[in-house]
Amino acid sequence: xxxxxxxELYEIFVRARGGLDHKHVGSVHxxxxxxxxxxxRDLYTRRLEGVSIWVVRSADIVASDPTDSDxxxxxxxxxxxxxxxxxxxxxxxxTL
Amino acid sequence: xxxEPRALAADxxxxxxxVLRLADTSLVLAQRLGxxxxxxxxxxxxxxxxxxxxxxxxxxxxxxxxxxxxEGAGRNEDVLAFLREEGEFRNIALAEQPNGDFADTIVRQxxxxxxxxxxxxRLQGSVDTQLAAIAAKAVKETRYHLRYSRGWVVRLGDGxxxxxxxxxxxxxxLWKYTxxxxxxxxxxSRLHAAGVAPDHEAVVTAWxxxxxxAFSEATLDMPAGASYAWFGKQGRHTESLGQLLAEMQYLYxxxxxxxx
Numbered sequence: 120x121x122x123x124x125x126x127e128l129y130e131i132f133v134r135a136r137g138g139l140d141h142k143h144v145g146s147v148h149x150x151x152x153x154x155x156x157x158x159x160r161d162l163y164t165r166r167l168e169g170v171s172i173w174v175v176r177s178a179d180i181v182a183s184d185p186t187d188s189d190x191x192x193x194x195x196x197x198x199x200x201x202x203x204x205x206x207x208x209x210x211x212x213x214t215l
Numbered sequence: 216x217x218x219e220p221r222a223l224a225a226d227x228x229x230x231x232x233x234v235l236r237l238a239d240t241s242l243v244l245a246q247r248l249g250x251x252x253x254x255x256x257x258x259x260x261x262x263x264x265x266x267x268x269x270x271x272x273x274x275x276x277x278x279x280x281x282x283x284x285x286e287g288a289g290r291n292e293d294v295l296a297f298l299r300e301e302g303e304f305r306n307i308a309l310a311e312q313p314n315g316d317f318a319d320t321i322v323r324q325x326x327x328x329x330x331x332x333x334x335x336x337r338l339q340g341s342v343d344t345q346l347a348a349i350a351a352k353a354v355k356e357t358r359y360h361l362r363y364s365r366g367w368v369v370r371l372g373d374g375x376x377x378x379x380x381x382x383x384x385x386x387x388x389l390w391k392y393t394x395x396x397x398x399x400x401x402x403x404s405r406l407h408a409a410g411v412a413p414d415h416e417a418v419v420t421a422w423x424x425x426x427x428x429a430f431s432e433a434t435l436d437m438p439a440g441a442s443y444a445w446f447g448k449q450g451r452h453t454e455s456l457g458q459l460l461a462e463m464q465y466l467y468x469x470x471x472x473x474x475x
Contacts, residue, residue: 154366161266162259
């Protein structure tokens with residue numbers, strides 16, 4: 120018999136319908152990934168919100184540090200040439 | 216509206232009784248589970264149990280409405296749910312057993328879920344098209360209920376020494392109520408012969424296998440036999456049902472015909 124640890128936090132991602140991305144919708148506590156799936160199903164898909172669920176241990180997510188914002192994101196600020204806004208779009212192209 | 220041809224059209228009483236067994240088991244269990252709302256060990260479980268309760272209530276409504284049609288005496292689902300006396304209820308007595316601790320609730324739930332999965336799965340092939348349709352809807356919900364309760368059986372059975380002991384205690388306490396679950400009575404056999412109900416023996420064998428496998432995975436002991444003479448499905452209940460009904464029926468009886 121194995122002693123189990125306390126419940127962990129899981130982040131929940133739900134795909135609303137085929138073809139769309141999984142979107143982060145919130146988090147649940149659970150004693151394992153399978154249980155997290157069930158909790159996610161019970162909490163976040165009660166009103167037909169999804170067709171697929173991903174659960175990820177919150178502890179397994181590596182996030183950027185807010186204090187690193189400057190070195191991480193600031194350098195992109197003055198590089199407007201990276202946006203594809205310097206092209207002339209022919210009038211005939213309607214849905215670009 | 217009852218479409219013909221339907222087996223047992225001539226034996227409405229038997230069909231009525233049989234449908235009540237299914238309906239009342241779901242109704243009473245839903246009422247029990249509803250009492251967990253606000254009290255479950257975690258908010259996630261609170262919602263999980265409530266979801267299951269609502270599924271069961273939905274099944275009960277369909278079945279009670281159908282029972283009312285069969286009876287043809289003008290009783291609708293509300294009248295059947297709220298104005299019958301204890302002795303007129305046909306749920307298996309396991310469903311009415313008190314919530315106890317979480318282990319009691321989970322064991323009760325697992326034993327009934329495993330039974331309903333096997334029953335509804337086969338009931339989809341009933342010659343009674345209405346019952347077959349209700350079973351087809353119910354079996355999907357019930358498969359999830361079973362996944363949920365079985366998960367907890369294994370988790371708690373093979374958990375800490377405390378959770379293991381509580382689970383084993385719950386099994387040992389509740390096991391006697393499975394006697395009526397594994398025993399086909401005259402009504403079960405008659406409805407099977409008419410093609411309405413599935414082969415009871417097949418349901419029981421599959422149910423037993425599910426229980427054995429889950430308990431084994433959970434390092435829990437499955438008691439050998441169960442003999443208990445009080446069959447809820449024949450209207451002989453434990454004292455718990457009266458208390459449950461008093462609470463469930465109080466509003467309707469206090470305010471007949473009340474609507475939201």
